[in-house]
Amino acid sequence: MIxxxxxxxxxxxxxxxxxxxxxxxxxxxxxxxxALTLTALRLTRNPTIQRIVKVYVExxxxxxxxxxxxxxxxxxxxxxxxxxxxxxxILSLTFFTSAFLVEIWRGCIDTLPKGQWEASRCLGLSFLQxxxxxxxxxxxxxxxxxxxxxxxQVIKGTALASVIGFVELTKVGTMLNNATFExxxxxxxxxxxxxxxxxxxxxxxxxxxxKFNVSR
Amino acid sequence: xxxxxxxxxxxxxxxxxxxxxIDLDIKAGEVVSIIGKSGSGKSTLxxxxxxxxxxxxxxxxxxxxxxxxxxxxxxxxALSVGMIFQNFNLFPHMxxxxxxxxxxxxxxxxxxxxxxxTARAMLEKVxxxxxxxxxxxxxxxGQQQRVxxxxxxxxxxxxxxxxxxxxxxxxxxxxxxxxxxxxxxxEGITLVLVTHEMNFARDVGSRVVxxxxxxxxxxxxxxxxxxxxxxxxxxxxxxxxx
Ligand SMILES: Nc1ncnc2c1ncn2[C@@H]1O[C@H](COP(=O)(O)OP(=O)(O)O)[C@@H](O)[C@H]1O
Ligand SMILES: [Mg+2]
Numbered sequence: 001m002i003x004x005x006x007x008x009x010x011x012x013x014x015x016x017x018x019x020x021x022x023x024x025x026x027x028x029x030x031x032x033x034x035a036l037t038l039t040a041l042r043l044t045r046n047p048t049i050q051r052i053v054k055v056y057v058e059x060x061x062x063x064x065x066x067x068x069x070x071x072x073x074x075x076x077x078x079x080x081x082x083x084x085x086x087x088x089x090i091l092s093l094t095f096f097t098s099a100f101l102v103e104i105w106r107g108c109i110d111t112l113p114k115g116q117w118e119a120s121r122c123l124g125l126s127f128l129q130x131x132x133x134x135x136x137x138x139x140x141x142x143x144x145x146x147x148x149x150x151x152x153q154v155i156k157g158t159a160l161a162s163v164i165g166f167v168e169l170t171k172v173g174t175m176l177n178n179a180t181f182e183x184x185x186x187x188x189x190x191x192x193x194x195x196x197x198x199x200x201x202x203x204x205x206x207x208x209x210x211k212f213n214v215s216r
Numbered sequence: 217x218x219x220x221x222x223x224x225x226x227x228x229x230x231x232x233x234x235x236x237x238i239d240l241d242i243k244a245g246e247v248v249s250i251i252g253k254s255g256s257g258k259s260t261l262x263x264x265x266x267x268x269x270x271x272x273x274x275x276x277x278x279x280x281x282x283x284x285x286x287x288x289x290x291x292x293x294a295l296s297v298g299m300i301f302q303n304f305n306l307f308p309h310m311x312x313x314x315x316x317x318x319x320x321x322x323x324x325x326x327x328x329x330x331x332x333x334t335a336r337a338m339l340e341k342v343x344x345x346x347x348x349x350x351x352x353x354x355x356x357x358g359q360q361q362r363v364x365x366x367x368x369x370x371x372x373x374x375x376x377x378x379x380x381x382x383x384x385x386x387x388x389x390x391x392x393x394x395x396x397x398x399x400x401x402x403e404g405i406t407l408v409l410v411t412h413e414m415n416f417a418r419d420v421g422s423r424v425v426x427x428x429x430x431x432x433x434x435x436x437x438x439x440x441x442x443x444x445x446x447x448x449x450x451x452x453x454x455x456x457x458x
Binding site: 116119125126129134138141 | 299305307
């Protein structure tokens with residue numbers, strides 16, 4: 001059995017943290033892109049499209065992220081699509097992230113007075129121009145704080161990718177524990193690293209929220 | 217020739233019959249005041265004229281063209297019809313100048329310099345030239361409403377619709393907005409305004425339309441109608457307001 005010094009443990013954990021960060025970023029970017037598209041679709045006020053978006057949101061909010069990951073990973077392989085643990089993790093985290101962001105953003109857009117849409121329409125702006133020049137700039141200001149806040153959930157959600165074999169922070173923690181049998185030390189370190197990643201985001205989100213409330 | 221024409225317009229919200237066969241003809245240069253109790257359909261009438269609400273029967277034309285709520289049609293309509301709201305509805309993330317320049321730039325495709333010149337001229341007209349770079353939240357209600365007027369004027373509309381545009385203002389700020397409207401009326405712009413300002417309707421308006429229960433109940437020359445109402449409902453209404 002290989003001996004692990006404290007330095008080795010920390011070095012391995014920090015190396016794995018890179019993958020956690022990368023996976024979080026990929027999921028966040030993917031989720032944001034999908035959520036933007038779904039938000040725009042929802043705003044078209046076409047009942048069929050709205051129903052589809054609603055089902056999407058309820059489906060991915062209403063089932064555990066772990067099951068979504070299993071389905072993406074094992075399910076897709078069974079259907080004959082080869083997918084890596086990395087691919088399955090990104091895919092399922094994108095679904096998860098987008099489903100929540102669509103809901104968060106809808107709330108933000110709904111807080112804008114109906115009069116903003118109407119004034120814009122009366123000035124002759126098209127639907128897309130209204131979105132671009134009137135609605136989005138205001139909605140983004142309102143949405144930034146809860147969106148940053150939600151990114152904490154995404155980071156924590158990436159831990160589940162360890163279960164389908166993707167080697168990130170939690171997975172490396174488990175592997176180190178199997179080798180050293182020092183669960184308390186190792187998982188304390190793992191938790192601490194997650195905390196260091198998440199806490200600044202929480203703080204930043206609170207700061208943004210306060211700033212926004214004052215500027216109103 | 218009529219600028220705005222409504223012919224037997226019926227409007228329902230679900231089962232609720234709100235406009236019950238409106239006939240109305242407005243000529244260029246008229247200043248028409250629409251009065252009536254709350255809930256009588258005044259706002260709905262204006263919103264049908266500018267395409268914000270769909271009507272179910274009858275026809276509306278502005279400048280000879282049929283009004284629908286279709287997006288493209290609506291944009292064409294916006295070139296002839298300006299709208300001022302009770303709550304101003306300025307865009308809070310833009311300065312006063314940007315508010316006024318927005319539609320001329322992206323709808324009329326004017327150059328920035330040209331749009332800015334128009335915006336400055338319109339703000340001058342409503343007495344707010346020096347507020348070009350301020351944000352709306354820094355202005356009083358009366359000033360915000362005047363910016364909204366300048367914003368609508370920048371599109372050089374043929375007719376300006378105003379829905380109780382002084383109702384949200386503190387009493388001491390009503391005058392400055394009415395003064396701007398009076399000035400516009402003198403310049404010959406066509407105004408259709410829902411209002412509770414009876415003095416304004418009588419002194420500045422050319423015609424008063426009294427709405428009751430979704431119908432044009434009585435209408436006529438403003439001075440004659442207000443001093444000599446024919447129907448009991450209008451008599452009662454005038455008695456209650458004055
Ligand atoms: N969006 C709406 N949905 C359903 N009913 C409405 C809506 N807007 C107005 N109404 C109803 O239509 C009637 C006329 O309203 P409105 O035109 O606002 O009257 P007014 O401006 O004269 O006070 C009222 O009974 C009102 O409750
Ligand atoms: Mg009204």
